[in-house]
Amino acid sequence: MWLTRPLQERSTQIFLGVLFAAVLVVTSLHLFMPQDSALHVSAFTVTLLGKYLCYALLAVAVDLVWGYLGILSLGHGAFFALGGYAMGMYLMRQIGDRGVYGDPILPDFMVFLNWQELPWFWHGFDMAWFAFLMVLLAPGLLALVFGFLAFRSRVTGVYLSIITQALTFALMLAFFRNEMGFGGNNGLTDFKDILGFNLRTDATRLGLFIATGIALAIGYVICRGIVTSKLGRVSVACRDAEARTRFLGYRVERVQLFVFVVSAMLAGVAGALYVPQVGIINPSEFSPLFSIEIVVWVALGGRATLYGAVIGAILVNYAKTVFTGIMPDAWLFALGGLFVLVTVFLPKGIAGLLQKRRKAKTDDDTPTGQEATA
Amino acid sequence: MSICRSLTLLLIALIGLLSLPATAQEDDPGKALLINLAEAPASKVEEAVNAIVSSGDERARGWLEAYGNNRLSRVKDTGQVVLVLNNRGRDWEIADPLTGENLGEMSRRELDRVAINNRIRGQLEGILAMLDLNAKDPDVREASAQDMMGKVDASLVAPLEAQLAKEEDAAVRNRIEEALAIYRVSEGNLEAVDVLAGSLHPGARAALNEAARSDNAALAASATDALESIEQKLKLNRAAETLYFGLSLGSVLVLAAIGLAITFGVMGVINMAHGELIMLGAYTTWGMQQLLPGQPGLALILSIPAGFLVAATAGIIIERSVIQYLKGRPLETLLATFGISLILQQLVRTVISPQNRTVVTPDWMSGSLVINDALSLTLNRLYVLAFALIVFAGLMLIMRKTRLGLEVRAVTQNRAMARSMGIRATRVDIMTFALGSGVAGLAGVALSQLTNVGPNLGQNYIIDSFMVVVFGGVGNLWGTLIAGLSLGTINQLLEPWAGAVLAKIIVLVFIILFIQKRPKGLFPQKGRAAEG
Numbered sequence: 024m025w026l027t028r029p030l031q032e033r034s035t036q037i038f039l040g041v042l043f044a045a046v047l048v049v050t051s052l053h054l055f056m057p058q059d060s061a062l063h064v065s066a067f068t069v070t071l072l073g074k075y076l077c078y079a080l081l082a083v084a085v086d087l088v089w090g091y092l093g094i095l096s097l098g099h100g101a102f103f104a105l106g107g108y109a110m111g112m113y114l115m116r117q118i119g120d121r122g123v124y125g126d127p128i129l130p131d132f133m134v135f136l137n138w139q140e141l142p143w144f145w146h147g148f149d150m151a152w153f154a155f156l157m158v159l160l161a162p163g164l165l166a167l168v169f170g171f172l173a174f175r176s177r178v179t180g181v182y183l184s185i186i187t188q189a190l191t192f193a194l195m196l197a198f199f200r201n202e203m204g205f206g207g208n209n210g211l212t213d214f215k216d217i218l219g220f221n222l223r224t225d226a227t228r229l230g231l232f233i234a235t236g237i238a239l240a241i242g243y244v245i246c247r248g249i250v251t252s253k254l255g256r257v258s259v260a261c262r263d264a265e266a267r268t269r270f271l272g273y274r275v276e277r278v279q280l281f282v283f284v285v286s287a288m289l290a291g292v293a294g295a296l297y298v299p300q301v302g303i304i305n306p307s308e309f310s311p312l313f314s315i316e317i318v319v320w321v322a323l324g325g326r327a328t329l330y331g332a333v334i335g336a337i338l339v340n341y342a343k344t345v346f347t348g349i350m351p352d353a354w355l356f357a358l359g360g361l362f363v364l365v366t367v368f369l370p371k372g373i374a375g376l377l378q379k380r381r382k383a384k385t386d387d388d389t390p391t392g393q394e395a396t397a
Numbered sequence: 398m399s400i401c402r403s404l405t406l407l408l409i410a411l412i413g414l415l416s417l418p419a420t421a422q423e424d425d426p427g428k429a430l431l432i433n434l435a436e437a438p439a440s441k442v443e444e445a446v447n448a449i450v451s452s453g454d455e456r457a458r459g460w461l462e463a464y465g466n467n468r469l470s471r472v473k474d475t476g477q478v479v480l481v482l483n484n485r486g487r488d489w490e491i492a493d494p495l496t497g498e499n500l501g502e503m504s505r506r507e508l509d510r511v512a513i514n515n516r517i518r519g520q521l522e523g524i525l526a527m528l529d530l531n532a533k534d535p536d537v538r539e540a541s542a543q544d545m546m547g548k549v550d551a552s553l554v555a556p557l558e559a560q561l562a563k564e565e566d567a568a569v570r571n572r573i574e575e576a577l578a579i580y581r582v583s584e585g586n587l588e589a590v591d592v593l594a595g596s597l598h599p600g601a602r603a604a605l606n607e608a609a610r611s612d613n614a615a616l617a618a619s620a621t622d623a624l625e626s627i628e629q630k631l632k633l634n635r636a637a638e639t640l641y642f643g644l645s646l647g648s649v650l651v652l653a654a655i656g657l658a659i660t661f662g663v664m665g666v667i668n669m670a671h672g673e674l675i676m677l678g679a680y681t682t683w684g685m686q687q688l689l690p691g692q693p694g695l696a697l698i699l700s701i702p703a704g705f706l707v708a709a710t711a712g713i714i715i716e717r718s719v720i721q722y723l724k725g726r727p728l729e730t731l732l733a734t735f736g737i738s739l740i741l742q743q744l745v746r747t748v749i750s751p752q753n754r755t756v757v758t759p760d761w762m763s764g765s766l767v768i769n770d771a772l773s774l775t776l777n778r779l780y781v782l783a784f785a786l787i788v789f790a791g792l793m794l795i796m797r798k799t800r801l802g803l804e805v806r807a808v809t810q811n812r813a814m815a816r817s818m819g820i821r822a823t824r825v826d827i828m829t830f831a832l833g834s835g836v837a838g839l840a841g842v843a844l845s846q847l848t849n850v851g852p853n854l855g856q857n858y859i860i861d862s863f864m865v866v867v868f869g870g871v872g873n874l875w876g877t878l879i880a881g882l883s884l885g886t887i888n889q890l891l892e893p894w895a896g897a898v899l900a901k902i903i904v905l906v907f908i909i910l911f912i913q914k915r916p917k918g919l920f921p922q923k924g925r926a927a928e929g
Contacts, residue, residue, distance in 0.1 A: 185864075
């Protein structure tokens with residue numbers, strides 16, 4: 024079974040072990056350490072870490088398409104945001120009549136815009152199962168249509184990157200419009216509770232953090248499973264020599280489409296977990312800058328390693344938190360410099376550095392590209 | 398009314414007699430006229446004004462305007478009549494009305510205002526307009542006739558007809574006829590409706606609308622017909638205007654994209670910092686204007702070469718420091734240059750300011766070219782359109798006719814072969830990249846005249862520029878030109894019924910779909926170059 028195979032791999036076991044340990048440590052430090060202790064982890068920090076884990080899952084999704092399929096998507100933020108909006112719509116409906124205007128059905132911004140009834144696409148989002156399904160389906164469907172058109176006509180490489188960027192840019196412009204019915208500029212916010220739990224309480228926040236950890240673990244195993252399967256090997260072949268793979272008789276566009284859609288769904292899940300933790304979703308998540316930032320997390324961590332993407336996402340976002348706190352002006356310099364330095368000096372990222380050291384020690388490690396066959 | 402009429406009649410009659418140029422003699426006749434006006438008792442003021450009008454003196458307009466504005470005064474001691482240039486405060490600045498010479502300041506106690514009554518003031522506007530109708534410059538005559546549209550009353554009909562009889566300029570004649578027709582339509586004249594049927598002036602439409610609602614059935618019917626034919630013409634003009642705005646937007650896109658067509662299309666380097674190079678060009682214009690205060694025109698012209706040089710230098714630095722190490726890795730190049738674009742943006746924010754800077758538009762670029770009453774083309778956009786075409790032609794020449802262009806094309810097609818023929822490929826890389834970047838700088842200079850100059854300027858254009866290049870077909874300058882102009886026009890055509898944002902989204906989606914259909918753009922490269 025392709026999903027259980029990764030569990031027998033040592034690298035996956037180590038990754039899951041570290042992730043489990045980290046979540047456990049944070050949880051116990053939050054629950055059992057007294058408030059005034061230096062080791063106590065506040066609810067704020069827990070939420071912050073939860074946010075990093077969402078980004079890590081998003082980075083894993085990007086690494087799956089970039090590292091193993093050779094498609095540099097500059098529009099994964101769009102899938103992330105769509106998942107987030109699906110979750111946001113559910114949370115908006117959960118507010119019920121506790122909004123500022125007290126309308127039992129219409130969210131505040133619709134009352135504000137003088138809308139009389141709920142638009143058709145808002146129906147069903149009051150049910151959790153439907154909303155969670157849409158978290159997967161909305162990004163998945165977009166990826167399916169977009170990927171079907173793009174891969175069928177063999178748009179690859181830089182062209183694909185640029186049109187994915189145009190896609191997320193167009194969506195950003197669209198979601199900024201009030202007429203779209205997604206809250207326009209302000210997006211969706213002022214959430215009250217999720218599945219009946221109050222979002223403001225520490226317990227719910229901790230629960231969301233743990234849920235994100237679990238989602239990341241599952242997402243990682245799924246990606247690893249795909250990568251180590253036969254399909255994964257074909258997708259690596261597409262990455263390295265697309266034309267040759269096609270001549271060997273593989274339906275390249277189907278492989279690409281499948282991996283792309285899975286990746287988009289994972290990004291959607293990351294977005295859905297992100298929204299209740301930060302408490303807002305607005306069109307800025309669609310901005311091309313955010314999408315390209317994701318790519319640099321992966322590049323820094325090391326592409327085609329999956330765990331590298333996790334390291335990169337957490338490192339860069341931790342740096343962002345620190346930098347924007349101390350000297351906000353310097354952050355863009357640092358981020359820009361990171362783009363340049365990583366691509367010029369660290370083409371394989373941090374994971375590449377780790378592998379090099381390991382290789383020097385044991386000399387029996389296999390390069391990432393061939394790991395799949397092991 | 399009768400006084401007004403007699404006054405203007407007299408005026409017209411006298412103008413005909415006295416169209417001799419004023420002579421600057423020792424004994425200036427103007428002096429006597431002004432003193433006559435200043436000394437006239439209330440009952441004789443009209444005569445005095447008429448005397449000035451009928452003198453045909455070119456300075457008459459200035460005098461009468463000053464008179465109407467209470468700016469004509471008399472020095473108590475000498476009895477000299479003077480123009481008051483500034484009547485604020487205790488001391489007033491005065492000038493000689495005959496020579497225009499500034500006489501310095503004088504205490505207002507020593508001055509005696511030349512009195513004017515409200516009746517004369519009310520007539521002055523008409524008098525001045527008629528005065529303009531006799532000006533030598535046909536443009537002034539046309540403007541004043543246009544001013545009269547809708548303002549004609551019974552008293553002005555006769556003098557206007559007299560004016561029409563001797564007017565030779567066709568445009569002015571049209572204006573006067575229309576001005577008269579507006580009055581006549583309001584009097585119920587059927588023939589005048591036909592005259593107005595060809596007019597695009599809002600006054601004509603207002604008069605016809607009025608007539609269409611009148612009780613006179615024949616008049617109402619013909620006025621409705623006339624309105625319809627005007628509406629047709631207006632539609633045509635609006636279409637022309639949309640086309641103009643579309644081409645203008647397109648020219649901006651072409652300018653922004655044409656540098657990219659060189660670096661991306663010809664060299665294959667994805668330069669995400671292209672937008673920031675445009676921004677540098679725009680800031681160069683701003684900097685030039687700071688260096689040359691008070692001469693925005695000169696600064697703008699100087700910033701054309703300066704903007705090119707600044708952006709080209711920045712391009713060379715980028716190429717040498719980063720891009721050369723990433724040869725053959727397009728996706729990495731994309732990321733690295735994106736990093737550079739972030740650094741450049743933040744640099745401008747830190748060093749200059751996060752706020753937008755104002756770039757002054759020189760006089761010769763502001764204003765608009767009036768085609769007719771419904772259509773006028775803004776000059777700055779016209780200049781940018783021309784500039785875009787010139788830059789395009791220049792680039793075409795460089796690529797087709799110079800040694801550099803030949804070498805660039807050779808290196809693009811087959812790098813190894815070109816090098817073995819003795820072409821220094823590295824040097825060609827640098828030159829090409831500098832050229833593409835320099836053109837981005839030129840785009841920035843032009844854009845500074847149309848949009849705000851701020852740190853985000855480049856960001857707004859980068860996606861559009863890539864779209865234009867990809868849509869037109871990579872490696873094809875003609876494709877870029879046509880793609881840019883057509884995308885701009887499509888965008889403008891969609892805007893009236895979809896709104897600006899939705900129009901942009903539709904265009905983006907259109908391009909995304911188009912690329913699925915024709916992955917190589919409108920004009921794909923053919924032959925060996927395509928495989929390179």
